[in-house]
Amino acid sequence: MNIERFIQLWTHRYFKYTHIFKAHFSGYKAWLYFKSRKAGFLRGKELIAIIRTEHFGDIVAAEPISRYVRSLHPDAHIVWFVKPSYHELVDHNPAVNETFSEFCVTQRRVLLDTGVFDKVYPLQFSNNNHCAKCQVFVDNPIAEQKGINVHTYFNFGNLLEVFAQTADLIGEKVPFPADDSPRLYLQESHRKKVDTLALPEKYIVLHCQSNYAPKDWPAARWNQLVEWLAANYSYHIIEIGLISNLSVNTPAYRDLCGKLSILETAEVIRRADFFIGLDSGPSHLANAVGTSGIILMGSLGSFPSYNPYSGKYGRQENAVFVRKDGSPCADLTLEFVRDKVVSALGTNAKKESSTS
Template identity: 65%
Template structure:
């Protein structure tokens, strides 16, 4: 072993094992915190843990579960586990008593193994229970027992129904028994930030790049579509997301990628005439915002057709799915997508204009 390789190896081990040690320490500190919670409530309230830590579209979709749990545990202290980056999505939810921004999976497992929680509902399976630093995967026994995994989960329903099943809240392959329309809880600071952007009065929001390439539509076709939208409709086009791979210089196109928090993105979407995008996090924000959605979808891995949405998008009451059975999103022809979008826009924009 060369000296350089030796240093690299032990540097890696140092970071890994100090991370694990910190995770265990933080787990026991959290146990003390929840002991104090029990003490403050006189031990009269059950502690209920809800675990849905990522991704932000999944957290938005799972929101109806918070309200359903409050009906099941009206007098309990409900704690939602989430990754720190997504804390704002849950922090203002009135059905949740506390948001626990976890350090990593090891911290969470250390805490749960103390038995401090009276009830645990895990709304995920092993691929969501992974810490790359600790190099561990943790399985959800309920998901394992019901054979729900990353390869077959859409065979069990939409995302809300899958999460409710992995959390042992509903029977296997059953529908969600309560209001399934996701809600957002935005604050004045989010509205003020968007006010400061000075957005045009009328605009369409687009989201053109997901975090999973098989869900994407080629950027050249997005550029072609946006140019066509700007030419044929009296609306600006606002792109949202983490980053953009588009090269558009036409007047009326506004690139907000990477400039907004998730709640601020939701507020921008809420103000739009409509949303056009992929099966991705922002489309779930659009569903929860009540904005009409045009969703480009295709076959995905083992699923030739699938429906991830609950609520009005899931029933296609407030959305149109643009897809061809068995065809991946990347292969959807431009003319096919344009015709589907034109049919929606020609109806909705005329109707919106007549109301204004």
């Protein structure tokens, strides 16, 4: 082993074991915190954990569970475990008493192993309970017993129904037993931020890239769709997301990618006439704020056709699914997508001098 390789090895080990130490330390620190909180509770008051740490679309989809758990435990102190980057989705939820920003799954395992929580509702399965730095997977025995994993989960229903089953809240093929429409808790600060953007009166929100390439539609076709929308409809087009991969040359288009928080983005979507996007986090925001959606979807892994949504999107009351069963999203032609968009938008908003 040469000196360069030796340094790389021990640098890696240093950061790995420093991370593991911090995870254990913060886990026991959190235990002391919750133990002291619990000591101040009235006799019989429960400490309840709900665990759904990522991704943000999944957290939105799982939101109805917070209200259902509150109905089961009306007097409990309910804590939602979430990754720090997504805490804003939970902070203002009136059904949740406290947001716990999780450092990593090892910290969570240390904390839960203390038994400080009276009841734990795990809305995850082993495939999304992983810390790459610790190289640790945390299993969910309930999900394992039911056979729910990354290869099977959509066989068990939409995301809300899947998460409810991983927490043993409902049985297989049983509808969610409460209001299944996800909600967001937008604050005045989010509205004020969006007010400063001076958005047009009529616009369509676009989201063109997911966090998983097999769900995406090619950028070249998005470019063509934007140009066609601008030429044929009186709407402005606002793109949201982390980063844009479009190259559009029309004054009707505006790029807001990377400029807004999650809930600020949700407020932009709420004010829009339509949302056109992929099966990804922002589409769950659109479902939660009630904006009509046009969702480009395709087959996903072992699922030739699936429906991730509950509420109005799930029932397709407020959404059009643009897909061909068994074909990936990338195979959708521009003409096919355009025809679906026309049927959803109608002709009222068309520019008088244009044709489709």
